[in-house]
Amino acid sequence: MNTNDNPNLMENLEKKDFIQSSEPIAEVPDNATLINTESEELIEQNIEQEELEETRVSKKEDNKQLLDSKEQEEHVIVDYEKLYESYDIKQLLEELEIIIKGDDVNSIKSKIGYIKVNFTKQVKAIKDKEQKEYIEKNGSIENIEYSTDKEETAFKELFAVYRAKKAEFDKSFEEQKLLNLAEKKAIIEDLKNLINNRETLKKTYDDFNILRSKWDEIGPVPQSELNDLWHQYNYCIEQFFDYVKINKELKELDLRKNLEQKIEIAEKVEKLLLEESFLVVAKELRSSIAYWKEIGPVPREKKQEIEDRFHIAIEKLSAKRKEHFEDTKQNEENNFNAKVALCEKVEELSELTYKNPKEWNEKTEQIFEIQKLWKSIGRANKLVNDEIWERFRKGIDKFFESKKDFFEGLKEVYVNNYNSKVNICVLAEGLKDNTNWKKTTEDLIRLQEDWKKIGPVDNKYSEKLWKRFRAACDVFFNNKSEYFKSINSIEKENYEKKLTLIKQLEEFQISEDNNSNLDQLKQIQNDWMNIGHIPIEHKDTLQSQFRSLINKHFDTLNASNKGSNESFYKMKMETLKETSSGQYKFNEEKVNISRKINTLKSDITLWENNIGFFVNSKGADKLIADFETKISKAKEELATLEDKLKILNKI
Structure with a gap:
């Protein structure tokens, strides 16, 4: 049976070899008699077989229960994180008020954290929006009042209640740890005394199991006492096994099982080297270290090897964290x-x-x-x-x-500008039905120029005046356009020719001969350039469509070879999707990549548009070089993410 099944036994890992306690253990008297008769030997064999079977079953159930509870806990955390992201401010306040009424204040810690994060994020977003609108209207944020002030006050009051309950819980918890420490020290003393007793093997073994059960039932102890207490207890256990010499096979089986569990934990820690999130690494590493110390000893010949493997993985994680x-x-x-x-x-x-x-x-x-x-x-x-x-x-x-x-100081100027623009609107409305195309065109263009020279008016009138003036101009120019439609037949013919070229591009297939592909695309471009004018309303649309198709084909011709990396990533994602929880992680990967792509695009545009702000700054060359490096790395990452998203969409 595992000598340290209590999950609260160790909470931290000392990156050293285990040190046996300096406190002496009582020696076995030379004249101690454990087995006096042949019948007692038969009893001992039966006891050993029964305990071996109980140990196997108990250990399997304990380990399964521990793993199931951890998986369930992680699942619940993920669910609440997603849930609270969908709540609005009012729902978050209601949820906070409900959960702090519970008695188990320690179990709601993660919920409180997610509620606080989402509440703060939503309040900030509302404040930023209201502040921007207030500045646009008033010019500054002086005397601003936010719509979320009442909710923020309520949140602070509820959070204060939670903190008070948490403080009371922590105080009680620390007091309980001291009581647990005293109980565990008493058990250690009982184990020492058990080694020196002269009872039969069965009685001694029964007492030993009772003490171990009591130890497992006792909760955590103060952190400062943890390592020394564990070493003393573990040393007593090892001394007891040596003393009573219970079924060497049972002990070896226990050691092998411990080794298997430690190998599994070491592999889990090694996989953390591939994890990008340091928050996830910290959480998983704490869990793995605590579980490692709960397991107990392994075969002597494998002890140094497995401990070195575990410690090396931790050191690599530490180095990675330091570099980060x-x-x-x-x-x-x-x-x-x-x-x-x-x-x-x-x-x-x-x-x-x-x-x-x-x-x-x-x-x-x-x-x-x-x-x-x-x-x-x-x-x-x-x-x-x-x-x-x-x-x-x-x-x-x-x-x-x-x-x-x-x-x-602009109010008086706005009034004069308003009157001037009204006069222009009246003049334009008087010209809108005139059929003297040339002169009226000149008159309206002159009015448009006068309009531009006048200057702004109050925002609440600006759009209305502009629409009035624009409507009068549109009536005239629409009438003029209808009149001149008859001379537009050549432009329509050119329009049809360009549509034909676009259709050719859409149907164009890339062959293995790149030179031939390039010649054909260049010829299509030359034909496009030789076609004359088309109706102005179609010019931009067709040009944009043509350039998009041309660029698409050239990008295909110039694409670099990324096959090996893409194949690896595709294989990894296909494998992930086939696992029991893979569909959720697969969808999460797609969402995360899409979010990163949008963020990178926004940042690249922002940096490229505003890098000029640093031209006249102190140390401008270094700042600009830093931002250019940022932009370059961001573009490389963006290309990689877009390739990954394409692969995910095809799976």
Whole structure:
């Protein structure tokens, strides 16, 4: 039977060889008599056989129960994570109020975490939207009131109740650990005394099993006492087996089973080297270490080998984690430098003076782009992150304060512009039915130019006035278009020719002769260029369709060989899908890849459009080089992800 079946026996792994306790174990007296008669030897053999069978059954059931409980726990965590993502703010508050009323405060810890994350995310999204709308309307965030203030207050009150209950639970739990420690120390003393007793083998073995059962039933002990307590207990167990010499085969079977379980755990830890998420690695590693220490001793000749294998895997994970955090530190430094450059750009924009609303709106769009770029960069080191954010926020606030002051002085100008545009609308409506095509065209074009020179009006009238003016112009130019339709027959003929070429491209098949393929595509392009004008309303659509088809064929001709990697990934995904839980993981892989593709596309566009912000910054060359490296890596990753998504869609 396993000498350490209690799942609470060890909670942490010391990356050293097991150290036997310095506390002495009572020696067996030389004159101790365990087996006095032939009948007692027969009893001992029967006991040993019965205990062996009980051990096999018990150990199998214990291990199965432990694994089942862990799988069930992980399954529940995943379910609640997905569930709370679909809840709105009101539902999250209601759920929080319900679950904190329960008595088992420790079991709801993960639920509380998911509720808090989703509540914070939704509140932030609402605040960001309301803040943007408020700034667009008022020019700054002064005196802003958010619609989520009441819900945030309620959330904080409920969360305070949870924290109070958790603190009370933790205090009680630590007190119980001290009681558990005293009980386990008493059991160790009883085990030492058991070795020195003179009872029959059956009585001694029964007492031994009772003590082990009591040990397994006792809960966790303080962390500081854990290792020493475990070593003493394990040493007593080993001394007892040596003392009573119970069925060597039973002990060897127990050691072999322990070895099999430790090999399984070592393999699980080695697989973690392929895991990308360090949160998943940390969680699985803690679980594996705790389970490792629960298992107990293995055959002496295999002990060093399996422990070295386990420790080497942990060391590799530690090295990988160290490398990750070093990269994170460098990224945080790069992010800080990039954010300093953005602060300088915002401060530059906030110091300039703009003469008209167009300039203000153009610079406002730049500010919005800078804000998007800021959000995409990532966090700086926590020691400076708040400071750099405060600098950035002050620059933004100063810009919008200046913008607000400017637009306050535009009201009178808006009134004059409004009257001027109304007059132009009246003139255009008087010309809309005129059939003097040339002169009226010139007059309307002149009115359009006058319209552009006037300047803006209040937003609530701008669209209405423009539609009125545009409607009058459209009436005239539609009438003119109908009149001149008769001279458009040549353009229609050219239009049909280009449609024919597009059809050829759609039906074009790539052959094995690349030179022939290239010549045919070039000839189609030359034919396209030699065709004359087509109706203006079809020009952009046909040109876009033609270029898309041409590019598609050229991309096919120029595609690089990615067969080996794609075959490996396809085989991996097909294998995964055939497993019992594979369909869920397969679908999750598709969702994650699609989400990453969208994020990368957004980041690449944002970085490429805004890299110019760093041109005049301190250390501009390094910042631009960093962003160009980011863009290059992102594009490579995007191409790889898109290939993977294609493979998944075909499986």
